[in-house]
Amino acid sequence: MNLKKRNNVLFFGFIVLLIVLFSVYKYIYKPPKKTEEIKVVFVGNTKDFLLKINTESDKWITKVIQLKGRITSIEDEGLLLDKNTFCQFEDKSFLTQLKKDQIVTIKGVVIGFDDLFNELKLNQCIIIKQ
C-alpha cells in the first residue's frame, strides 16, 4: 500500500467515525417527542377513560390518549372537559378559539388523577377536532 492509498483509507475511516459519533450524539440528546408525533393508545370519551384509569392506573401514566367531550370551563392554561378532565395546553392560542359547551376532541399525555380537584389531568394537549 503506498502512502496515498493509506492516507485515503485513514481519511475515509475518520469520516465514518465522525458520522457514527454524530449519530450517537443525536440519539442521546434527542429532545422529547411532541404530542403530534406520539401514537394514541386510547380513543374514546372521558367517562370510559376514567373507568379504565381507576381500575388499572399504572398502565396509562405518560401515555397519549384521544378524548371527546364537552368543554365545561376554560381556564388560563387549559380547559375542563365534562367537569372531570383537565387538559393543559402548551400553545394557549388554541384556547381563545374555543367556547364553553362546545364538543371537542383532544389529544394529550396522561399525567395522573388529581385528588385535590377530583379530575383527570392531561398535559401537552392539542385539538384534533372542534
Added chain:
Amino acid sequence: MKKLLFILLLVTVQSVIAQKYFTRNGLTGFKASTGAFEPVQALNNSSSAIVTSEGKIASQIFIGAFKFKVALMQEHFNENYMDSSTFPKATFKGTITDFDLKNLTGSKDVTLKGILTVKGIDKEIESPGKIYKTSDNSLRLTATFKVTPQDFKIKIPSVVRRKIAREVIIDIDYELKEKK
C-alpha cells in the same frame, strides 16, 4: 357524643368560612446537576395546589409532567428513578407558618412545614418560602426544598453517581387564585 358533634360542626363551619386559593398549573422545578456534566434538571408546570386562608397547604406534583431537554433523561427519570407508573405523583401536605392573609401587603417570608411524600415514602420537611399578594384575589407562593435521593430510597447506579448531585433542589412557584 354531643362534644364530638360540636367539634364536627365547628370544623365544617370553619372550612366553609376559610377562603381557598388554588392552582392547577403551578411550577415545580427540579435540579440535580453537578458542574461539569450535562445539566440534570426539569420543569413541571402542572402542579396542583390548594392553600386556605388559615395557612394550610395541599399540593400534588405529577411526576410524568416533568419536562427534560433530553428525551432519554426524561425516560430514565420516569422509568428507572421515580417509577412514575406505580407512583404517579408526589404530594406535600402541611402548613404555612406566620401566614396572615388579612394583613398581607406586598410580600412576606414564611416557613413551609409538612410532609413530603415521594414514591410512597413520607418525609417531614421544613423550608423557607415567600408569599406575595399579587392582587385582591390572588397569591404567589415560592419556596425551595432540599432533599436527597436516599430520603426516598431512590437508587442511583454507580455509573452515573458523579453526574447527579447528592442534594436535589426543588423549587416551587405557585400562582394561586381565589376559589369562588
